[in-house]
Amino acid sequence: MSTATELRLTQRWLALEHEAIWTLGLVGARVPALADAAEDALATHSTTRDRLSDAVRKLGGSPVATQPSYDVAEPTNAATGRTLVRDVESRIAAACVRLVAATTDQARDRAVRGLRAAAVAEVRWGGEPDPFPGLD
Template sequence: MSTISSTSEPVSGELAALQATLRAEHAAVYGYGVVGGRIDQARRKEARAAYDAHRARRDELARAVRDHGATPDAAAAAYALPFSVPDSAAAVRLAAELEERVAGVYSDLVRASTGERRRFAAGALREAAVRAVRWSGESVAFPGLAERAAAAPTASATQRT
């Protein structure tokens, strides 16, 4: 896994984008806990891999926030789900939704950062987009951007999760 630490001065808005992305990763980790409890055995390994990937990204983002001299935003005790998740089909839809939302905030981090942090964000965006396609069976031309265009100007992925 690449590191997102950088010795260069942060660009304007980078810390805010890091915190927003960290909050989205907190929400994704929570959401995958729900997914894991409802997903069929056949897709449980895939759900576990996504859960582990989001935990690793979350931890790396927390380190990056600390590198900026700030305190990482803490996870909420719980997150509102966008819909009820009573079964495996709903768990699959939730996993796709989580990935689409995470892709959106990573696209913001790509725009707000440079160098190694931008490469990290672009890689995470790509991984979220690939997972979203695996879960939903559908793709968009520009992952992360379509989700941002559909959202209200001030909404974040964590506010809707």
């Protein structure tokens, strides 16, 4: 696998972490019943974002920046808030699967940990357990 491929896939995952942080902030602010869970998840995603930014730099890239906003519907209740978070966690899992398949060593280990974290988070937010998360 080439460094360019690893960089591209890591950047994709990083972009999704930015979106997760934005989504969790929105959910936490708009749905008081989910504020504590969103705050906890936001801290986890912020740590992952920082680690991925470092990984991108080590690969010779410049970390992709967060967008000013994302195409995420405003949550109107706990059910829609959970759905928004599950959606981004599912997409993170899919990005991690691509990295697992395309990388070795440390990058693969990081992607496996990311896949596991996204799959567990998706279930915590009300998703059904999936024997093969990230493979839609």
